Amino acid sequence: MPQNKLTDRFGRTVNYVRLSVTDRCDFRCVYCMAEDMTFLPRQQVLTLEEIARVARNFVDLGTEKIRLTGGEPLVRKDILELVKEIGTYGLRDFAMTTNGSQLTTMAEPLRKAGMHRRTSAWIPWTPTNSATSPAPANCHMCWTVLMLPGKLASGASRSIQW
Numbered sequence: 001m002p003q004n005k006l007t008d009r010f011g012r013t014v015n016y017v018r019l020s021v022t023d024r025c026d027f028r029c030v031y032c033m034a035e036d037m038t039f040l041p042r043q044q045v046l047t048l049e050e051i052a053r054v055a056r057n058f059v060d061l062g063t064e065k066i067r068l069t070g071g072e073p074l075v076r077k078d079i080l081e082l083v084k085e086i087g088t089y090g091l092r093d094f095a096m097t098t099n100g101s102q103l104t105t106m107a108e109p110l111r112k113a114g115m116h117r118r119t120s121a122w123i124p125w126t127p128t129n130s131a132t133s134p135a136p137a138n139c140h141m142c143w144t145v146l147m148l149p150g151k152l153a154s155g156a157s158r159s160i161q162w
């Protein structure tokens, strides 16, 4: 147990942090991103080594749960290297929020790298919600997520253990 625990101003221990690894994504849900998004300049984004150092420092201060988010974390180049590194920190919970577009190839490597679970949101496309949901072209990806181990209810955000 760390000597110096990170607490907020109400004395609560900060044992859970979410780390955004990118502001980019392979989807363009209209409630989230414009077609002509302006993304952060690369020099303003932490390197994977810097993100790992931030995570390590949080763990040293008592953090037991870390979630990687984006944007879409799986579009970040070499993200598996970061997952492998943080996977060695002995976390009670290590998770990722993902749109699921790359899980057919990335689910198993993520599990092997030490990630405990993932959360994916699936919003079914229909003509009535086409203004706010991912384009139909992306729907096959949602169905791919549905077919992966674990169950994902339609229109829901579900956390799935590998």
Ligand code: SF4
Pocket (backbone or CB within 6 Å): 025, 026, 027, 028, 029, 032, 033, 070, 071, 072, 099
């Ligand atoms: S998948 Fe998520 S991060 Fe990507 S555009 Fe949609 S809401 Fe935003």
